[in-house]
Amino acid sequence: MAFDAATPNARETLRFLACGSVDDGKSSLIGRLLWETGQVMDDTRAALARDSRRFGTTGEAPDLALLVDGLEAERAQGITIDVAYRSFATARRSFLVADTPGHEQYTRNMATGASGCDAAVLLVDARKGLLVQTRRHATICALLGIRDLVLAVNKMDLVDFDEATFHRIAAEFAALATSLGFRSATSVPISARDGDNVTTASAAMPWHDGPPLLTLLENLPLQRPELAAPPRLPVQWINRASPDFRGLCGTVAAGTWRRGDAITIATTGATSRIARILSPDGEREQAEAGEAVTLILAEEIDAARGDLLAPPDQRPAVATQFAADLVWFDAEPLFPGREYLLRAGTAWTPCTVTRIRHRLDIATGATEPADSAAMNEAVLANLSTLQPLAFDPYAECRPTGGLILVDRATNRTVGAGMIRHVLRRAANIHRQAGLVTPTARAALLGQSPRVVWFTGLSGSGKSTIARLVEQRLHAAGRATMLLDGDNLRHGLNRDLGFTEADRVENIRRAGEAAKLLAEAGLIAICAFISPFRTDRRMVREMLPPGGFLEIFVDAPLADCIQRDPKGLYAKALAGEIPNFTGIGSPYEPPEAPDLILRSTPGTTPEMLAEAVLARLAAP
Amino acid sequence: MNLPVRHAAKPQIEACPQETGALLPVALTAHLRRLESEAIGIIRDCFAAFRRPVLLYSIGKDSSVLLHLARKACAPARLPMPLLHVDTGWKFREMIAFRDRTAREHGLDLIVHTNPEGLRRGIDPIASGSALHTRVMKTEALRQALDAHGFDAALGGARRDEERSRAKERIFSHRGPGHAWDPRDQRPELWSLFNTRLAEGESMRVFPLSNWTELDVWDYIEAERIPVVPLYFAALRPVVRRAGTWIMVDDARLPLAPDEQLEQRMVRFRTLGCYPLSGAVESAAATLPAIIAEMRAASTSERQGRLIDGDEDASMERKKREGYF
Numbered sequence: 031m032a033f034d035a036a037t038p039n040a041r042e043t044l045r046f047l048a049c050g051s052v053d054d055g056k057s058s059l060i061g062r063l064l065w066e067t068g069q070v071m072d073d074t075r076a077a078l079a080r081d082s083r084r085f086g087t088t089g090e091a092p093d094l095a096l097l098v099d100g101l102e103a104e105r106a107q108g109i110t111i112d113v114a115y116r117s118f119a120t121a122r123r124s125f126l127v128a129d130t131p132g133h134e135q136y137t138r139n140m141a142t143g144a145s146g147c148d149a150a151v152l153l154v155d156a157r158k159g160l161l162v163q164t165r166r167h168a169t170i171c172a173l174l175g176i177r178d179l180v181l182a183v184n185k186m187d188l189v190d191f192d193e194a195t196f197h198r199i200a201a202e203f204a205a206l207a208t209s210l211g212f213r214s215a216t217s218v219p220i221s222a223r224d225g226d227n228v229t230t231a232s233a234a235m236p237w238h239d240g241p242p243l244l245t246l247l248e249n250l251p252l253q254r255p256e257l258a259a260p261p262r263l264p265v266q267w268i269n270r271a272s273p274d275f276r277g278l279c280g281t282v283a284a285g286t287w288r289r290g291d292a293i294t295i296a297t298t299g300a301t302s303r304i305a306r307i308l309s310p311d312g313e314r315e316q317a318e319a320g321e322a323v324t325l326i327l328a329e330e331i332d333a334a335r336g337d338l339l340a341p342p343d344q345r346p347a348v349a350t351q352f353a354a355d356l357v358w359f360d361a362e363p364l365f366p367g368r369e370y371l372l373r374a375g376t377a378w379t380p381c382t383v384t385r386i387r388h389r390l391d392i393a394t395g396a397t398e399p400a401d402s403a404a405m406n407e408a409v410l411a412n413l414s415t416l417q418p419l420a421f422d423p424y425a426e427c428r429p430t431g432g433l434i435l436v437d438r439a440t441n442r443t444v445g446a447g448m449i450r451h452v453l454r455r456a457a458n459i460h461r462q463a464g465l466v467t468p469t470a471r472a473a474l475l476g477q478s479p480r481v482v483w484f485t486g487l488s489g490s491g492k493s494t495i496a497r498l499v500e501q502r503l504h505a506a507g508r509a510t511m512l513l514d515g516d517n518l519r520h521g522l523n524r525d526l527g528f529t530e531a532d533r534v535e536n537i538r539r540a541g542e543a544a545k546l547l548a549e550a551g552l553i554a555i556c557a558f559i560s561p562f563r564t565d566r567r568m569v570r571e572m573l574p575p576g577g578f579l580e581i582f583v584d585a586p587l588a589d590c591i592q593r594d595p596k597g598l599y600a601k602a603l604a605g606e607i608p609n610f611t612g613i614g615s616p617y618e619p620p621e622a623p624d625l626i627l628r629s630t631p632g633t634t635p636e637m638l639a640e641a642v643l644a645r646l647a648a649p
Numbered sequence: 650m651n652l653p654v655r656h657a658a659k660p661q662i663e664a665c666p667q668e669t670g671a672l673l674p675v676a677l678t679a680h681l682r683r684l685e686s687e688a689i690g691i692i693r694d695c696f697a698a699f700r701r702p703v704l705l706y707s708i709g710k711d712s713s714v715l716l717h718l719a720r721k722a723c724a725p726a727r728l729p730m731p732l733l734h735v736d737t738g739w740k741f742r743e744m745i746a747f748r749d750r751t752a753r754e755h756g757l758d759l760i761v762h763t764n765p766e767g768l769r770r771g772i773d774p775i776a777s778g779s780a781l782h783t784r785v786m787k788t789e790a791l792r793q794a795l796d797a798h799g800f801d802a803a804l805g806g807a808r809r810d811e812e813r814s815r816a817k818e819r820i821f822s823h824r825g826p827g828h829a830w831d832p833r834d835q836r837p838e839l840w841s842l843f844n845t846r847l848a849e850g851e852s853m854r855v856f857p858l859s860n861w862t863e864l865d866v867w868d869y870i871e872a873e874r875i876p877v878v879p880l881y882f883a884a885l886r887p888v889v890r891r892a893g894t895w896i897m898v899d900d901a902r903l904p905l906a907p908d909e910q911l912e913q914r915m916v917r918f919r920t921l922g923c924y925p926l927s928g929a930v931e932s933a934a935a936t937l938p939a940i941i942a943e944m945r946a947a948s949t950s951e952r953q954g955r956l957i958d959g960d961e962d963a964s965m966e967r968k969k970r971e972g973y974f
Contacts, residue, residue, distance in 0.1 A: 042679050114816040115809045117862050124680055126860060138837050145839035266690065267697040271726035279722075281690040281841070310685055310721045311677065321682070322689035322722070335697050359837055373842050376697075434842045441846040443836040 042252055043117075043124040047143045047176070049167045050153030055184045059153060059222035060116060060129055061094025063244065066229045067118040094222075113143045122248045137170060137392070137406035138359035141446055144174035145432065149250050151180045151243070156189045156219070159199045160206065166392045168210055173355055173390075173408060173448060175428050177213040178250050182243055186235065187221040193237045209395065214250075218243050256319045259427045260344035261285030263293075264375035265337040269324055277308065277324035278333055280376065283429035284422075288316040293327070294342040296420035299463040300331040301342055319429070336377035338420035338430065346420045346430060351453040353387070354424075354433065357408050360444035362437070364403040364411075369564055370444065372415060374433040379417040380571060381435065386411045403445075412453055416571055424448035471551035475509050479548040481541075481573055482646065484557040485566060485620065486583030487612050488598055489590035491635060495583065495627065496557040498639035503553060503646075511547050513540060515558040528609045534565055541569035548577060553646075561617040581642060582623040587612050589629070677872050684865060685718065688857035690841060691820060692722040692804065695855055696729055698845035699802040702855075703795070706732040706759070708744045709921045710877050711806030711858060713751075714866055717875045718857060719804070720755065731758035733794055733803070737786035738763055739774055739923035741899050747878045760798065764790035774925045775904065782923070792828050795852065802845075802853040810862045820859045826850040863919075864944060871937045881940065883917040883932040894928025 050056040064070055070078070075092070082093040114129040128143035144150065150171045154164055171179065181203045189195045200217035207215030218227055219238055226232035227242045240246070262283040269277035287293075287304060294301045307314045308324040317323045325339070333339075340346050358364050364383060372381035389400035390408040403409045424431030425448075435445040472479050482499065484492040493514055500512045515536075519526065523539055526532040537560050547554035560566050570578040590612065591599045602610035609615040625645045627638045677685065695702045704719055706712045720728055734748060752759035764772075767785040774782040795803060809816045819835050821843045836844050847853060858866070870877060888895040889909045895916050896903070903925055905911065916929035917940070934940045 043683065115860065116816060117810055117860070142837040142839055267693045269723065269726050271724075275725065279693050281686060308724070310682075310689060320686055322686040322693070324724075371846070373844070375842075376694075429840065432840045432842060434839055434844060436844055436846055441844070441848055441851075443838075443844045446837070446839045446842075 043126055044149065044247060044250060044252060045126045045128070045147045046247065046250075047128045047130060047140070047147040047150040047171070048153070049130050049140055049143075049150060049171075050163075050182075050184075054153040054155050055095075055222045056129065056153050057095035058093075059151075059182065059184065059220070059228065059243075060127055061096070062222050062225055062228050063125075063127070064116060064118050065094055066225065067120055067244075069118045113139045120244065120248060125247065137166070137357065140167065140170050141174055141357045141359075144171055144176055145446070147174075147176060148252055148254075149178040149180065149247075150176050151182055151247075153182050153184050154199065156183050156185045156192075156195055156199065160202050162393045164203075165206060165394070168206055168212075169390070169392045169395060170357070170408075172210040172212065173357065175424060175448065179207055179212050179215045180243065180246055180250070181215065181217040182222075183217060183219045184222050186219045186226060186232075187224055191219070191226075191232075191234045193235075196238070216240070216246055218246060254319065256284040256427050256429055257286075259284035259319075259422070261287045261291070261339075261341055262346065262422070262427065262430050263287065263323075263325070263339040264377070264430070265333055265335055265339060266376045267335060268333070275326075276330065277326050278339070279322075279324045280339075281322045282317050282319050283375065284319050284427045286316055286318045287323075287325070289314075292342050293325075293339045294345065295331065295333055296338045296340050296346050296348050297418050298332065298337070300333070301463070302331045303328040336375070338375055338377070340420070346422045347452045348418050348420045349452040350415045350418050351384070351412065352419070352421070352449055353410060353412055353451055353453055354447035354449045355390075355408060356383070356403065356411050356435070356445050356447045358403040358405055358445045360437065360442060361405050362444070363405070364409070364445060366401070366411075369438060371436040371438055372413070372419070372433055373436065374419055374421055374449075375430055377417075377419060379415045379419060380438075380568070381413055381415045384412045384414045410450070411447075413447070416568055421449050423451055425450075468549040468551070471549070475551045477508055477551065477553065479551050479553060479577065480579055480646065481544045481548050481554045481556060481569070481577060482579045482581060482642070483544075483560070483566065483569065484555075484581050484583055485560045485623075487585060487587060487590045487617055488559055488610075489593050489595055490583040490585035491627075491629065491638070492557040492559075492583045494635045495638050495642065496555050498635055499642045500555050502639060502643055503555075508553055509551065510553045510555060513544055513547075513554060513556040513558075515540070518543070528607075530609070530615075533562070537562075537565040537569065541572050544569065545572050548573060559611050559617070561611045561615065563618045563620065566620065579625070579645070580620055580623045581625045581627060581645075582620045583627045583638075584619070585629055678868075681865065681869055681872065684858075684861055685721075685869070687841075687860065688715075688718045689722040691843070691855065691857040692719050694821075694843055694845060695802050695804060696723065698843075699847075699853070701798070701800050702730045702802040702804060703733045703760075703798065703800040704728075704730055705791075705803050705805040706734050706748070707806070707921075708734065708740065708748045708878060709806070710866055710870060710881060711808065713875050713877050714861075714869055715804065715806040715858060716751070716755075716757075717873060728755075728757060730804075731760050731798075733760045733762065733798075733800070735787055735790045735794060736761050736763045737774070737782070737790070737923050738768065739782075739786075739902075739925060741878075741880055741897070741921065741924045741927075743880050744878050744921060747876075751876070760794070762790060762794035762797075764793060773902075774923050775902075779926050782926075795828065800852065801847055802855055804855045804857060806858050807856050808858050808861050808863070808866070818856065818859075820856055821845060822854040822856065823847075824852045824854060828852060830854075864941070867937070867941050867944060871941060878921060880918045880921060883915050883935045883939075885913050886916050886929065887911055888914050888916055888929060892928075895931065897924055897927075897929055899924040 048056055048060055078092050078096055081096045115126060117126050128147055130140045130143040152164055152167050154160060183196055183199050196219040203217055204215055218240060219235055220227040220243055226234055229242055229244045231242055263280045264283055265278050266280040269279050289304055289307055291304045293304060304325050305328040306326040307317050309317055309321060338346060366383045366385055369380055369382050372379055386400050387410045388397040390397055392408055400409060422430040431449045433447040434443050437444050484496050486492050500510050503510045518540055523536050526536050540558055544554040544556050594600055601607050602613040611617050723729055764786050772782055772785045807815055819838045823836055824830055887898045889905060889911055895914060898911060914931060915933055917932045917934060918927055918929050921927055932943060934943045
């Protein structure tokens with residue numbers, strides 16, 4: 031039979047996930063749904079008959095699973111290995127089904143499929159009942175925010191359509207779904223192979239009083255909680271069509287924006303008002319979640335890709351530290367302390383996992399302590415981003431609460447996260463944009479603010495050159511400030527020692543201080559050993575492009591040991607100072623410094639300082 | 650049914666049927682609006698994330714929709730990327746005329762590339778066979794053009810409902826050096842948080858219409874009144890029966906076998922490619938509503954008229970791994 035597909039496009043689409051174990055008959059079920067809703071055309075039927083004889087498992091009858099098992103590799107293996115998307119429609123609703131694998135090692139594909147879905151259909155074999163797999167699938171659906179589940183108890187023909195078997199499985203499933211907090215969980219007994227209770231009620235199971243699977247799917251509520259959430263719009267692209275046109279483009283992530291609404295950029299606090307809303311079909315009074323629009327603001331403010339727009343009185347959280355559930359995808363495990371790139375909304379920022387709080391056993395729901403996450407594991411972790419991130423808890427707003435993690439070296443997507451809450455209760459501290467901008471302060475001083483960062487071994491001459499540079503700039507009428515590692519350790523950083531974690535924090539604070547000085551319009555001259563590349567990159571990324579000048583004072587370790595102006599190398603070599611750079615702890619030279627200073631016989635610190643001034647004067 | 654017949658002996662590109670037909674504007678359904686916004690969001694990510702994106706323009710209905718969406722995504726600005734047409738030299742004359750008119754009317758930056766090596770070797774779809782012709786004049790030609798211009802992202806109109814291997818491809822499909830696709834090592838794609846990052850020598854294929862169906866495309870064309878090549882509409886055309894389908898004799902280069910008869914038939918095309926490889930279907934559907942009505946009642950799939958896909962089992966997947974779009 032074919033459904034009347036006269037006007038499927040008049041309906042909203044339900045996007046659902048189909049998941050089951052390898053042999054539960056998931057491909058057969060999807061094939062059956064496509065077949066019975068009239069999606070399978072004559073030529074495909076002919077190809078199917080041919081393929082069924084070659085690869086099929088159903089004898090002379092067409093093997094409907096082959097309609098969806100696409101790739102050569104998986105046909106040979108007889109399993110589905112990736113996420114496939116298929117669409118079909120009935121007179122009542124359009125459907126997009128994400129077909130995800132049931133094999134244990136492919137959790138990542140299931141999370142991928144679930145992220146875009148409104149609901150999920152779980153398959154089990156009636157002969158086997160709920161398996162560890164089933165619990166895993168339900169747990170991942172719960173993690174990814176799916177709230178409606180349907181359990182298809184398949185292969186009922188192989189248990190003689192036994193009512194008691196079905197009710198036992200359904201009861202067990204109801205208990206599982208309740209424990210995971212789903213909004214709805216419905217079970218239906220089917221035979222995908224023969225079509226019982228798939229699109230029409232089964233004559234073999236008159237005892238079942240519920241509707242067939244397709245009818246259930248037609249009636250599931252469409253889950254769009256973001257429609258009711260506070261308005262959000264991640265700025266995706268700035269449209270500068272002409273000198274007097276500046277539009278902020280993006281897809282409304284949540285809520286409804288109206289013309290005249292006040293908006294604020296969550297991370298900077300800059301505020302304006304929506305003057306016009308341009309949609310794909312022209313100018314509008316309002317736009318709701320899911321619509322791609324261009325906003326034109328009444329007063330121009332500084333906005334860029336990555337900013338999140340929100341109403342001033344309903345702001346998202348803005349933080350650099352927060353807790354999130356992470357699902358790990360990569361063969362290389364997740365380790366705290368390692369740096370990744372994070373994308374949330376349209377923002378990208380470097381990020382580290384500072385602590386793993388626990389690992390979630392997806393099969394049992396139990397939590398256990400962990401210090402890493404392997405592929406296909408889920409953990410609750412604390413994250414720390416370099417730039418402040420604007421977000422909502424995932425449970426309240428999926429589009430502004432999800433994130434992905436990308437490996438910095440390989441660019442692989444290694445994990446995904448669902449943000450729970452801010453750490454360090456700063457959720458109510460919002461940035462306030464001043465009335466005087468950094469640009470205005472610099473203009474008053476008539477100079478370009480910079481952070482001039484000297485890095486190198488202890489005793490390489492950083493501080494000497496830095497002091498000379500400041501003296502000469504000052505003499506030339508420049509407003510400057512000198513930050514020296516030793517001096518800072520007497521005050522701001524006096525609570526820090528020399529462990530690796532403390533060294534990272536030492537440089538972070540120095541960087542933040544230098545950034546404030548630069549924002550005040552000053553030329554900040556900083557002399558820090560700063561042995562680790564990632565830390566120097568962290569400071570560079572705090573500042574606007576061109577605002578950070580990395581100067582590598584490149585002196586051989588042997589020379590530094592010989593000079594030893596503070597007598598530190600002697601102590602370190604005697605084992606009295608652990609973790610001393612160059613002795614007990616490595617120095618990572620810059621890969622692409624803005625300037626390298628080398629002392630050769632005859633060069634004086636004054637000559638090196640002049641080289642720095644020349645570099646500063648260069649455009 | 651008696652429908653007005655337009656002779657196709659001479660390409661008529663000035664009058665696309667949907668422009669002359671008395672059509673009332675059709676409001677977009679919620680379903681189409683969702684697809685439209687999704688596609689625009691994907692296209693804008695390309696504007697923002699890539700150094701040098703390009704829109705792969707194949708002149709067909711999907712390309713027409715993609716171009717329409719790309720222009721909406723950047724309106725009122727000019728399209729911030731060029732169009733690339735990989736011309737095998739065997740496209741229908743009406744397609745080429747339509748392409749040039751489209752580029753002219755919208756002031757688009759159109760790049761046309763033909764594989765000079767293939768031309769020199771005299772590769773053609775008839776004598777060389779469709780498999781070799783496709784590899785040299787389409788797959789290799791595409792790689793040449795992308796490399797020559799340094800494009801780091803190529804946007805195309807492929808849809809997941811077209812073919813089984815397409816169903817499993819990502820929206821942002823990462824290609825390693827040499828444009829190769831590894832179906833076993835695709836980046837997971839969650840929410841609309843696309844991973845747009847590339848290393849040197851890598852590129853991205855982007856498919857904004859991934860979640861559209863053939864019917865969605867036609868419904869959208871009707872609602873938005875998007876011009877398409879007149880070959881999609883039924884007309885009397887000179888055809889021969891070959892391999893169970895109708896092949897249009899678009900110029901004198903198509904040799905006829907002794908038993909082949911040139912006939913005038915009311916035909917139209919569901920997909921367009923090289924004319925000797927594109928099969929027409931007999932149809933009286935000369936307007937958009939007639940096409941859509943015919944499609945709702947259709948019993949064969951869109952690509953059945955394409956001679957290239959049937960070459961060998963899983964041929965599309967193999968072509969894609971080699972860098973075919």
